[in-house]
Amino acid sequence: MEKESNSKIESAALPKIKGFIETSFVDWRGKIASVIFLPNCNFRCPYCHNPDMVLCPETMETLEISDIMNRLDRFKGWVDGVCITGGEPTLHTGLPALIRYIKQSGAFLVKIDTNGTNPDMLGRLISGKFLDAVSMDVKAPLDDIRYYKAAGVNVDLEKIKKSIDILKNSGLDVEFRTTVHPRLFREKDIIDLAEQLSGASRLKLQNFNRHAPTIDDSYQGSEPFNEEEFARLQALADRIIHGK
Numbered sequence: 001m002e003k004e005s006n007s008k009i010e011s012a013a014l015p016k017i018k019g020f021i022e023t024s025f026v027d028w029r030g031k032i033a034s035v036i037f038l039p040n041c042n043f044r045c046p047y048c049h050n051p052d053m054v055l056c057p058e059t060m061e062t063l064e065i066s067d068i069m070n071r072l073d074r075f076k077g078w079v080d081g082v083c084i085t086g087g088e089p090t091l092h093t094g095l096p097a098l099i100r101y102i103k104q105s106g107a108f109l110v111k112i113d114t115n116g117t118n119p120d121m122l123g124r125l126i127s128g129k130f131l132d133a134v135s136m137d138v139k140a141p142l143d144d145i146r147y148y149k150a151a152g153v154n155v156d157l158e159k160i161k162k163s164i165d166i167l168k169n170s171g172l173d174v175e176f177r178t179t180v181h182p183r184l185f186r187e188k189d190i191i192d193l194a195e196q197l198s199g200a201s202r203l204k205l206q207n208f209n210r211h212a213p214t215i216d217d218s219y220q221g222s223e224p225f226n227e228e229e230f231a232r233l234q235a236l237a238d239r240i241i242h243g244k
């Protein structure tokens with residue numbers, strides 16, 4: 001990491017940690033990861049499966065970073081890296097300090113998950129070489145109405161576009177992800193989004209999980225895309241992203 005960048009962005013205290021998973025095979029493509037959850041989010045995606053983390057994190061237990069590092073210690077050589085997710089990690093000014101704390105051991109790569117609303121933080125983390133990978137959720141095609149429906153709030157799309165550009169040019173292991181629900185996505189929406197992201201290395205669609213809790217109660221238990229339709233939409237996105 002670059003010293004100058006570090007001194008500028010590491011003055012804040014470590015963020016509160018509200019969740020920890022020791023090993024996950026699904027949070028970092030091709031890697032075994034531990035997962036740290038940070039609270040709060042500036043979006044209200046109706047299908048969000050982490051409502052407490054977003055709406056009332058103060059009701060959740062806060063975990064000590066020292067305890068987490070002790071637990072991580074046992075996984076050196078087995079776990080490849082730590083994925084920091086949320087909520088929205090880039091809301092926390094102490095995020096760089098947390099990454100440095102984790103990287104001090106020299107044993108773990110670090111990935112963050114982000115909704116892309118803080119391109120300044122993202123850019124500084126990348127230029128300071130804090131990150132090994134990023135997953136960015138792109139919620140919808142990049143226009144105000146469709147983004148509002150998927151994110152549940154008005155979104156400054158210029159910031160989203162800036163984050164996409166930063167990531168496309170970062171040279172990092174980057175994955176763009178989109179959760180699809182039949183109420184929010186039709187084929188045309190997938191086409192529009194994939195065209196807007198063309199040149200990216202990957203757009204991974206995630207099907208809605210009807211069994212998990214949601215921020216908008218009307219989504220819980222609602223019907224996701226069936227397997228065949230979901231696979232067709234992912235193949236369509238792949239073709240467009242890779243220009244085939």
Ligand code: SF4
Binds near residue numbers: 043049137
């Ligand atoms: S799904 Fe939406 S509301 Fe939930 S944490 Fe992610 S960005 Fe925030």
